[in-house]
Amino acid sequence: xxxxxxxxxxxxxxxxxxxxxxxxxxxxxxxxxxxxxxxxxxxxxxxxxxxxxxxxxxxxxxxxxxxxxxxxxxxxxxxxxxxxxxxxxxxxxxxxxxxxxxxxxxxxxxxxxxxxxxxxxxxxxxxxxxxxxxxxxxxxxxxxxxxxxxxxxxxxxxxxxxxxxxxxxxxxxxxxxxxxxxxxxxxxxxxxxxxxxxxxxxxxxxxxxxxxxxxxxxxxxxxxxxxxxxxxxxxxxxxxxxxxxxxxxxxxxxxxxxxxxxxxxxxxxxxxxxxxxxxxxxx
Amino acid sequence: xxxxxxxxxxxxxxxxxxxxxxxxxxxxxxxxxxxxxxxxxxxxxxxxxxxxxxxxxxxxxxxxxxxxxxxxxxxxxxxxxxxxxxxxxxxxxxxxxxxxxxxxxxxxxxxxxxxxxxxxxxxxxxxxxxxxxxxxxxxxxxxxxxxxxxxxxxxxxxxxxxxxxxxxxxxxxxxxxxxxxxxxxxxxxxxxxxxxxxxxxxx
Numbered sequence: 001x002x003x004x005x006x007x008x009x010x011x012x013x014x015x016x017x018x019x020x021x022x023x024x025x026x027x028x029x030x031x032x033x034x035x036x037x038x039x040x041x042x043x044x045x046x047x048x049x050x051x052x053x054x055x056x057x058x059x060x061x062x063x064x065x066x067x068x069x070x071x072x073x074x075x076x077x078x079x080x081x082x083x084x085x086x087x088x089x090x091x092x093x094x095x096x097x098x099x100x101x102x103x104x105x106x107x108x109x110x111x112x113x114x115x116x117x118x119x120x121x122x123x124x125x126x127x128x129x130x131x132x133x134x135x136x137x138x139x140x141x142x143x144x145x146x147x148x149x150x151x152x153x154x155x156x157x158x159x160x161x162x163x164x165x166x167x168x169x170x171x172x173x174x175x176x177x178x179x180x181x182x183x184x185x186x187x188x189x190x191x192x193x194x195x196x197x198x199x200x201x202x203x204x205x206x207x208x209x210x211x212x213x214x215x216x217x218x219x220x221x222x223x224x225x226x227x228x229x230x231x232x233x234x235x236x237x238x239x240x241x242x243x244x245x246x247x248x249x250x251x252x253x254x255x256x257x258x259x260x261x262x263x264x265x266x267x268x269x270x271x272x273x274x275x276x277x278x279x280x281x282x283x
Numbered sequence: 284x285x286x287x288x289x290x291x292x293x294x295x296x297x298x299x300x301x302x303x304x305x306x307x308x309x310x311x312x313x314x315x316x317x318x319x320x321x322x323x324x325x326x327x328x329x330x331x332x333x334x335x336x337x338x339x340x341x342x343x344x345x346x347x348x349x350x351x352x353x354x355x356x357x358x359x360x361x362x363x364x365x366x367x368x369x370x371x372x373x374x375x376x377x378x379x380x381x382x383x384x385x386x387x388x389x390x391x392x393x394x395x396x397x398x399x400x401x402x403x404x405x406x407x408x409x410x411x412x413x414x415x416x417x418x419x420x421x422x423x424x425x426x427x428x429x430x431x432x433x434x435x436x437x438x439x440x441x442x443x444x445x446x447x448x449x450x451x452x453x454x455x456x457x458x459x460x461x462x463x464x465x466x467x468x469x470x471x472x473x474x475x476x477x478x479x480x481x482x483x484x485x486x
Contacts, residue, residue: 051346072349080347088294088339095293102286103348152347 001063003027003150003182004048009057011047018043018206021057025199028179030172031211032193033186034273035203041186042083044203045154048184049080062150076105079143083155085135089128093121093138104146115141132159140168144175151175153185157192165189169196190270200269204277214269221272222255222264234258241275252276287350287358288365290341291332298331302366307373321374322404323431325366329359329412330427334420342485356416356478360471363408371401395460402467407434409467409474416481 004025011018018040025031035041046052048059050066059066064074087096093116101107116123119137127135136156143151151172157165173196175181187193193200194214201211210217221240224231231242231249238257243250252275255264292299302324309321336342345355374397382389410430415423 046346049347051343072351075347075349078347080344082344082347084340086340086344088290088335088341090297090335091290091293095290099286099290099293102289103350 001027002060003062004031004184005058005060006044006048007058009044009047009059010055011043011052012055016040016043016206018047021203021208023201023208023211025182025184027182028176029198030176030183030185030196031199031201032197032214033184033201033203034188034190034193034269035186036188036277039203040206041203042154045152045184045186048152049075049078076146077149079146079148079151081136081139081143081151081153081156083158085127085139087127087138089126091127092124093127093141094123096127096138096142100142100146106147108145108147111147112141112145115144133161133164136160137164137168140171144171149180149182151181151183151185153183153187155187156185157187158189165192172196190268190273194269202273202276209276217269217272218267220255221267222253222258223250223267223271224253224258224262224264225250226262230262234262241279243275284354284358284361287345287354288362291329291358291362294335295328295332298328302328307377309374319400319403321370322367322400323407325370326363326404326408326411327427328366329363329408330415330420330424332362333359333415337420352483353479356412356482357475359412360408360475360478363412364405367401367404367408370404371397399460399463402463403434403438406467406470407431409471413474413477413481416478 002024004023006021006023009018009021009023016038021044023031033041033044043052047054048061048066050059050071053067061071062074062077064070066074091099097109097112097116100112101109113123115121115137119134119141121130121134121138121141127138130138136159140156143153153172157168160168169192172183172185176183185193185197197214199211200214200217202209212220224234225248227248228244231251234251234253235257238253239251240254241252252267252272253264258264305321305324342355375394378393378397379389407430411423411427414426417423418426
């Protein structure tokens with residue numbers, strides 16, 4: 001079963017358009033949504049939760065159309081962390097816990113207080129005095145404490161230090177040990193995504209450039225470094241992006257379309273995304 | 284709904300403390316205009332709650348949670364009703380205590396008057412909240428002040444004559460009272476329906 005199924009999803013605003021997004025997140029896996037600021041990541045996540053209404057296409061979450069009446073019940077099974085915590089700032093973690101206990105039927109107080117302890121969050125301190133890291137930890141504690149089946153995380157790790165980020169990524173990783181649990185996370189920290197994701201979806205200027213298994217992507221693409229003359233010998237359809245400087249050419253190529261005579265190097269997710277986003281660059 | 288009310292309660296806890304002190308003082312002072320002032324303050328609590336929501340962008344998170352549009356809107360109305368009912372009960376209780384202390388007879392008319400003021404407060408809220416949901420608290424507040432001025436002027440011009448004619452006959456009082464209560468209910472139901480419609484159309 002797919003945790004999320006998006007078909008031909010479109011939404012337009014003045015000056016911005018998200019067009020024909022097709023995406024499937026199989027249950028039990030982690031998908032990373034990459035893209036630069038303003039590419040349409042948050043819009044996509046909002047459309048998935050039906051927080052904004054789509055212009056066309058269809059979205060199914062945990063098997064239910066998100067515009068159906070039953071979707072409100074499905075939200076019980078979805079934990080969401082946005083780029084900020086967005087709780088009224090005079091609340092304390094204790095207040096937040098009491099409010100959430102009355103919000104989610106499956107709320108688990110013990111789990112919540114364990115997270116507060118684990119994250120070293122003071123129970124009775126007003127939320128406005130928290131650092132960004134503490135605020136995000138509180139939001140994550142809330143998202144994890146109502147036994148969700150799907151986590152949707154919008155830039156949940158940005159602005160956190162590497163140690164905390166690592167700790168949080170571990171939590172998400174543990175979460176998907178259960179085969180019915182899935183995670184969709186957007187981030188522009190590609191190294192985080194490379195660390196934990198099974199699938200990578202790349203949104204660029206409101207279009208989905210690809211949605212693939214991470215390992216397959218790393219196998220499919222390679223980097224070549226060569227002189228301009230040698231570069232001319234490469235089949236054009238193999239080149240997906242290139243960087244030209246006075247010493248030669250560095251290019252992202254499709255491995256299958258390049259003869260073995262050329263020396264290819266392993267690529268990283270970051271390279272793939274940079275080359276695809278920027279296309280041809282001259283230096 | 285309970286969760287949202289609880290959230291507003293925690294958010295407004297400071298305001299509520301001041302509010303309770305205010306209504307105790309105001310309720311003790313004879314005269315309905317002051318009870319009326321406390322009522323208006325009560326009707327403003329949902330707006331203060333909305334302002335806090337806006338400042339923390341609570342809505343963007345709430346939309347991700349299993350709250351229905353109806354309870355997002357309805358909780359703000361209920362908050363206002365609870366506040367108005369609290370003021371009304373306090374005023375009546377204080378008036379009963381006062382008449383016991385002064386050893387004067389307690390008149391039913393006093394209760395009716397308090398309920399009438401509560402009706403006016405909820406009508407103000409009913410006109411106010413759709414504006415807030417539509418324009419946001421900042422712009423909505425301007426509309427609110429314009430409304431208060433209009434209502435105050437209206438009450439000053441018409442209110443006295445209304446009360447004089449009310450006290451002329453008992454039957455009139457009852458009829459006017461029932462009519463006002465029904466009118467208040469209708470206005471509130473229409474207002475809630477409009478607010479939900481506005482809220483559903485949000486982007």
